[in-house]
Amino acid sequence: MSPLLRAELLKLRTTRTFVALVGASLALSLLVVVLTGLLSDESGPQDARDLFTADFTGLFIMLLGVIGMAGEWRHRTITGTVLAAPDRLRMMGAKVVAYAAAGVVLSLIVTATIMLVGTIILSSRGFDTVALSDLLDVLWRNLLVAALVGGLGVCIGGLIRNQVVAIIGVLIIGFVMEPALFGLVPEVARFGPTQGAPAGIQDVEPFGDDTPLLSPAVAVLVMLGWIAAFFTAAAVRLKRRDLV
Amino acid sequence: MAPVEVRDLSKRFGSVLAVDNLSFDIEAGRVTAFLGPNGAGKSTTLRALLGLVRPSAGTATFEGHNYDELERPSTKVGAVLEDAAFHPGRTARNHLRVLAATGEHPFARVDTVLADVGLTEAANRRVGGYSMGMRQRLGIAAALLGDPEVLILDEPTNGLDPPGIVWMRGLLREQASRGRAVLVSSHLLSEVAQSVDDVVVISRGRLRGHGTLESVLGGDEGLVTAVRAQDDERLSRALRSAGFTVQRSGDGLLVPGASPEEVGVVAGDAGVYLVALAPQTRSLEQAFLALTGELTAP
Numbered sequence: 001m002s003p004l005l006r007a008e009l010l011k012l013r014t015t016r017t018f019v020a021l022v023g024a025s026l027a028l029s030l031l032v033v034v035l036t037g038l039l040s041d042e043s044g045p046q047d048a049r050d051l052f053t054a055d056f057t058g059l060f061i062m063l064l065g066v067i068g069m070a071g072e073w074r075h076r077t078i079t080g081t082v083l084a085a086p087d088r089l090r091m092m093g094a095k096v097v098a099y100a101a102a103g104v105v106l107s108l109i110v111t112a113t114i115m116l117v118g119t120i121i122l123s124s125r126g127f128d129t130v131a132l133s134d135l136l137d138v139l140w141r142n143l144l145v146a147a148l149v150g151g152l153g154v155c156i157g158g159l160i161r162n163q164v165v166a167i168i169g170v171l172i173i174g175f176v177m178e179p180a181l182f183g184l185v186p187e188v189a190r191f192g193p194t195q196g197a198p199a200g201i202q203d204v205e206p207f208g209d210d211t212p213l214l215s216p217a218v219a220v221l222v223m224l225g226w227i228a229a230f231f232t233a234a235a236v237r238l239k240r241r242d243l244v
Numbered sequence: 245m246a247p248v249e250v251r252d253l254s255k256r257f258g259s260v261l262a263v264d265n266l267s268f269d270i271e272a273g274r275v276t277a278f279l280g281p282n283g284a285g286k287s288t289t290l291r292a293l294l295g296l297v298r299p300s301a302g303t304a305t306f307e308g309h310n311y312d313e314l315e316r317p318s319t320k321v322g323a324v325l326e327d328a329a330f331h332p333g334r335t336a337r338n339h340l341r342v343l344a345a346t347g348e349h350p351f352a353r354v355d356t357v358l359a360d361v362g363l364t365e366a367a368n369r370r371v372g373g374y375s376m377g378m379r380q381r382l383g384i385a386a387a388l389l390g391d392p393e394v395l396i397l398d399e400p401t402n403g404l405d406p407p408g409i410v411w412m413r414g415l416l417r418e419q420a421s422r423g424r425a426v427l428v429s430s431h432l433l434s435e436v437a438q439s440v441d442d443v444v445v446i447s448r449g450r451l452r453g454h455g456t457l458e459s460v461l462g463g464d465e466g467l468v469t470a471v472r473a474q475d476d477e478r479l480s481r482a483l484r485s486a487g488f489t490v491q492r493s494g495d496g497l498l499v500p501g502a503s504p505e506e507v508g509v510v511a512g513d514a515g516v517y518l519v520a521l522a523p524q525t526r527s528l529e530q531a532f533l534a535l536t537g538e539l540t541a542p
Binding site for chain 2 (some may be wrong): 003004006007010011015016017073075076077079080082083084085086087192242243244
């Protein structure tokens with residue numbers, strides 16, 4: 001593991017932000033799974049599969065990445081970070097990898113927990129549960145999405161340095177713009193970075209319509225494209241900027 | 245090659261020329277004060293040296309290398325900038341562990357530098373609860389983590405209480421005695437005068453003086469000799485003939501730029517008996533202010 005990556009992972013572990021976001025994500029995802037499991041009149045394996053996919057981790061992981069990078073400006077720690085790691089592009093690259101890894105950890109905790117709790121609730125009510133192979137299929141898709149949105153969050157935070165503006169921007173894109181696009185031009189919305197492309201990887205229809213999603217492979221490429229675009233824009237800005 | 249070399253450095257921010265064609269070196273084993281009033285361009289120069297701002301012209305290097313070209317920079321250069329900031333939710337120990345990981349230093353080094361700066365007891369407290377002086381000490385601990393060859397401190401006494409200032413002076417001397425090159429910026433000469441060997445004085449971005457403390461701020465140009473003679477008029481003419489300027493002061497004369505010995509020789513050659521002869525060195529502060537243009541000569 002490179003020293004920069006090690007340092008970024010240590011940064012993540014040594015503040016309360018990561019634990020708080022894991023807790024919030026877990027609580028919300030569990031709430032949805034428990035309520036749906038207890039209140040549903042009927043549930044088949046596909047319903048349960050969709051339930052385990054439709055968690056809140058993606059949003060929280062993206063916000064974690066945004067906070068991780070934009071927070072360097074908010075707390076004015078960017079100067080110390082660049083002094084310790086003068087190659088600014090390598091520093092940001094290490095952050096992208098670290099937050100991708102953090103996303104995987106967060107998603108693993110949340111997905112495994114809701115699968116366990118959801119399966120217990122469904123089986124206790126006599127509903128069909130999801131086969132282990134399908135659970136593993138859901139798991140790897142969730143982990144892949146988590147890694148990609150974690151890295152994308154860092155790039156967004158690198159481009160939009162005002163942490164509040166960056167967070168609100170992500171929320172508006174995720175909850176307003178992309179849903180609206182799905183209603184208006186779904187063939188465009190499926191390329192979106194917060195809902196469209198992740199849904200293609202996870203193979204779920206985010207708004208219950210019959211819009212054809214991107215295939216998982218294409219969706220991964222689209223997400224990588226978003227990351228590359230935001231990383232390049234953020235890197236150019238970071239490289240040129242005087243830290244006064 | 246000097247540990248720190250600044251050559252023809254200029255930095256312009258829009259219409260403001262913050263640093264104007266600045267050149268100086270600092271030497272190993274010596275403490276160099278980087279002096280100038282607020283807004284003189286000190287912090288901009290240090291940030292250019294540390295690769296945080298891009299020079300408009302010129303270079304600022306460590307043994308000929310830009311900061312961002314250094315292998316494991318924390319082993320070469322330790323820096324504490326004026327606005328050193330820390331994540332408020334992270335403890336001091338964890339802050340240093342992050343830096344140790346980046347610089348590939350053993351974590352045991354963290355406890356060593358915490359002890360060096362007197363923060364062992366507070367090491368596991370979140371930095372958000374630290375006083376300004378404690379933050380300053382933490383910044384210094386971070387700078388010392390890699391046991392660097394060059395130490396750069398920007399206004400290091402800000403926030404320190406009197407014992408802290410004494411401690412800081414001791415630290416500067418101790419680092420220099422170990423062969424380190426120490427560059428310490430300040431807008432208050434009195435804060436650093438007791439512990440520095442050399443000074444670089446700038447004002448409005450331009451170099452105003454560079455050399456030992458005495459040669460720049462207390463040397464010949466700062467010397468004024470006060471003299472009284474039985475015949476002041478004859479002595480005054482003789483001194484002017486010898487190339488000195490003479491000012492009348494009360495019932496005597498002031499001769500800027502002349503030592504008492506030089507005045508005595510002129511008086512002897514002219515056959516003038518002296519009644520009083522004494523050096524009047526300007527205070528360091530007066531010399532500093534005059535050099536930086538902050539004090540108008542009477």
